[in-house]
Amino acid sequence: MPTPLFSKAGVKSLKTIEHIVLFIISIATVFAIGEEILHMFRIRTVELADLLLLFIYLEVLAMVVNYLESGKLPIRMPLYIAIVALARYLILDMKSMDDWRILAISVSTIVLASTVIVIRWGQLKLPYPKKNDTD
Numbered sequence: 001m002p003t004p005l006f007s008k009a010g011v012k013s014l015k016t017i018e019h020i021v022l023f024i025i026s027i028a029t030v031f032a033i034g035e036e037i038l039h040m041f042r043i044r045t046v047e048l049a050d051l052l053l054l055f056i057y058l059e060v061l062a063m064v065v066n067y068l069e070s071g072k073l074p075i076r077m078p079l080y081i082a083i084v085a086l087a088r089y090l091i092l093d094m095k096s097m098d099d100w101r102i103l104a105i106s107v108s109t110i111v112l113a114s115t116v117i118v119i120r121w122g123q124l125k126l127p128y129p130k131k132n133d134t135d
Helices: 002-044 046-071 078-098 098-123
Strands: none
Touching: 002 046, 046 078, 078 098
């Protein structure tokens, strides 16, 4: 059985690693945003694909901030990112896709959106008990 001191040190070490990785994710995302903005300036135009990519980066940053503030990662945030990523993929490559691929991406997007709705409904109708309620 682990001692309380060992357990505390282990948790603290893992929390430190967690914060380091979140910092790396944040820096990499900000770097990617900067590259995308420079790309738009170089080609002197802004396309829908660029905006959707920036939106994905923004959602990643919002997810990191949310996690740092609350200590929890709402599963809906990665689902939103996936929906936008699929929409971006569909918009960019639709002309070169066959009908079955377009259908598969569309169905996948609907499944993800439905999942968000079900999760949100569950949070409203069947919330987790508060920590004080179980004590």
